[in-house]
Amino acid sequence: MTAIETTGLTKAYGDLVAVDDLDLAVEAGEVFGFLGPNGAGKSTTINMLLDFTRPTAGSATVLGHDAQTEIDEISPRVGVLPEGFDIYPRLSGRRHIEFAIETKDAADDPDAIVERVGLSAADADRPAGDYSKGMRQRLATGMALVGDPDLLIMDEPSSGLDPHGIREMQDLVRSEAERGTTVFFSSHILQHVEAVCDRVGVLNDGELVAVDTIAGLREEIGGGASMELILADGAADVREPAASVAGITDVVASDHTLECTVTDPAAKADLVIALDRAGATIADVRIEDVSLETLFTALTSGDEGEAEPDATAAPVTASETEVSR
Numbered sequence: 001m002t003a004i005e006t007t008g009l010t011k012a013y014g015d016l017v018a019v020d021d022l023d024l025a026v027e028a029g030e031v032f033g034f035l036g037p038n039g040a041g042k043s044t045t046i047n048m049l050l051d052f053t054r055p056t057a058g059s060a061t062v063l064g065h066d067a068q069t070e071i072d073e074i075s076p077r078v079g080v081l082p083e084g085f086d087i088y089p090r091l092s093g094r095r096h097i098e099f100a101i102e103t104k105d106a107a108d109d110p111d112a113i114v115e116r117v118g119l120s121a122a123d124a125d126r127p128a129g130d131y132s133k134g135m136r137q138r139l140a141t142g143m144a145l146v147g148d149p150d151l152l153i154m155d156e157p158s159s160g161l162d163p164h165g166i167r168e169m170q171d172l173v174r175s176e177a178e179r180g181t182t183v184f185f186s187s188h189i190l191q192h193v194e195a196v197c198d199r200v201g202v203l204n205d206g207e208l209v210a211v212d213t214i215a216g217l218r219e220e221i222g223g224g225a226s227m228e229l230i231l232a233d234g235a236a237d238v239r240e241p242a243a244s245v246a247g248i249t250d251v252v253a254s255d256h257t258l259e260c261t262v263t264d265p266a267a268k269a270d271l272v273i274a275l276d277r278a279g280a281t282i283a284d285v286r287i288e289d290v291s292l293e294t295l296f297t298a299l300t301s302g303d304e305g306e307a308e309p310d311a312t313a314a315p316v317t318a319s320e321t322e323v324s325r
């Protein structure tokens with residue numbers, strides 16, 4: 001069964017087409033990453049799935065029901081972690097959870113939910129207005145989990161979380177998926193998506209530019225790994241035999257180092273065999289996959305096929321790679 005299916009889903013604001021003819025299918029039980037740079041149309045898509053916004057054209061079904069005409073069938077079975085969640089500053093965290101339980105007419109234990117999202121019992125008693133951004137995000141996640149939803153829609157769930165919180169959120173997504181929940185996870189931070197998602201859909205300027213596993217996307221972009229070999233007797237003499245291996249390009253020899261680009265994964269072994277036959281003694285080998293940043297820059301800037309390997313990619317700031325325009 002498909003948990004989410006959109007057909008020609010389109011939303012225009014005047015001349016601006018925020019979501020353009022989107023055909024997307026997310027299978028039940030899947031953790032699906034919805035990726036794209038700022039302004040790509042992710043939130044607009046989510047808003048149409050939840051009938052917060054009406055499409056200009058096309059349609060969507062959620063859990064088998066039409067998102068526009070059967071939202072009352074959908075809402076009780078969906079947990080939503082919205083982007084920019086509003087709190088009631090004077091109400092405690094626990095009261096927020098209790099409120100969500102009452103609204104959904106669910107039977108959850110508020111303390112169990114508080115614990116599940118990593119808030120302490122003492123924090124749960126504090127007014128939510130005093131919470132840090134990360135604590136608010138945990139609270140919003142807890143409210144989304146109320147009623148054991150079949151589908152969890154998370155809009156930038158790692159927003160405001162520290163690295164420890166991000167790991168906990170990823171564990172939580174995995175454990176929800178193990179319970180059979182479908183998770184639709186929107187983000188512009190690639191590592192967060194790669195860590196938890198079975199497949200990703202990449203949105204750019206309102207259009208879906210790719211749907212695949214991260215490994216599949218890497219392959220689609222051209223394999224593009226880089227390989228560096230250290231040769232005991234120097235690299236100059238084996239440049240030619242290396243360059244003649246199918247799937248090996250851009251061979252550069254300097255001193256004892258041979259660097260090249262691998263466009264076909266099978267060529268790595270062929271290169272080692274070719275160098276051995278040419279009499280080279282390989283002292284070390286280093287292989288780098290295409291970086292996520294390079295991969296998504298290629299997907300979202302229209303430079304498909306020009307992905308560069310990690311070794312030559314621009315330095316990544318902090319520990320995150322973001323899709324940026």
Ligand SMILES: Nc1ncnc2c1ncn2[C@@H]1O[C@H](COP(=O)(O)OP(=O)(O)OP(=O)(O)O)[C@@H](O)[C@H]1O
Nearest residue numbers: 013016018036037038039040041042043044045188
């Ligand atoms: N109510 C609105 N009126 C006019 N334009 C809008 C409206 N809502 C969204 N847009 C525009 O639609 C485009 C897509 O916005 P959207 O919020 O869906 O992107 P996003 O992928 O969720 O971005 P982000 O990662 O920054 O949250 C943007 O150009 C945005 O300015």
